[in-house]
Amino acid sequence: MSLRIVVCAKYVPDAIGDPHFTENLTVDRDDVDGLLSELDEYAVEQALRIKEAADAEITVVTVGPKDAEEALRKALSMGADQAIHIEDDDLHGTDVMGTSLVLAKAVQRAGYDLVVCGMASTDGTMGVLPAILAERLGVPQVTLLSEVSVEGGAVKGRRDGDAASEQLQASLPAVVSVTDQSGEARYPSFKGIMAAKKKPVTSWDLSDLGIDAEEVGLEGAWTTVESAAERPARTVGTIVKDEGGGGRQLAAFLAKRKFV
Structure with a gap:
């Protein structure tokens, strides 16, 4: 039987865009372009490398x-086989707790041996979803891996820290997250892009997963944004003219701002 790998991927606002907030202080997704979170591309890449080494x-x-x-x-254009899109109007404003609930239900329904996540999303940057997802699924978690493989019914990997590297493993089924040091994500080929158009994308809503609307969205969120303000416009910087005392002026400028 083939190893069943599920990759959790997030659609995030483009970082170079200029997002704005709605009246309820959620990001206006219609106001900015979106894309696959760059950190989740590493998760897709690692799943593909596992697939290349095993069925x-x-x-x-x-x-x-x-x-x-x-x-x-x-x-899909990178090489994944199929996809599941969970879309429901009641999901608007869902935080990481609600998202983890939805993903857990979806992963269970899809069937899995290994769940692969990125280390964080490029918009929320919380980095806690893989751990919460593993807790909801009741399976081991091996997070922040820079190297990952599957063999003998276990997932193995290396976690690199500031002072040391750890070799870790967990029996399947399990949840792992990979860092941006795990290996450069591949670019989709033209053949892959064309093939992706024919690959199946299944759509589910909350009712398909047995989730009540009150458990997700703004109503079910554990966190609340109380206020938000636009970034202030850039001001004219300080110009230091060197007429013999430029070095002292620069040092004073840096010291005042506690840069030195």
Whole structure:
């Protein structure tokens, strides 16, 4: 039987865009372009490398609005086999706790041996979803791996810290997250892009997963944004003219701001 790998992928606002907030202080997704989170591309890449070394099938799952299918198509063009898009109006404003619930239900319904996540999302940057997801699934977690492989019914990997590297492993089924040091994500080939158009994308909503609307969205969120303000416009910088005392002026400028 093929190893069943599920990759959790997030559709995020483009970092070079200029996002704005709605009245309820959520990001206006219609106001900015989106894309597959760069950190989740590493998760797709590692899943593909595992598949190249063993008989495996890769399913990519995302939770998001209609346009989130673009993130799935990117993953499919990289080489994933199929995708699941969880879309429901009641998901608007869902935080990491609600998202982890939805993903856990989706992963269980899809069937899995290994769940692969990025180390964090490029918009929320919380980095806790893999651990919460593992807790909800009741399986081991091996997070922040820079190297990962599957053999003998276990997932193995290396976690690099500031002072040392650890070799870790967990029996399957399990959840892992990989860092941006795990290996450069491949670019989709033209053949891959064309093939992705024919690969299946299944759509589920909350009712398909047996989740009540009150458990997700703004109503079910554990966190609340109380206020938000636009970034202030850049001001004219300080110009230091060197007429013999430029060095002292520069040192004083840096010291005042506690840079030195």
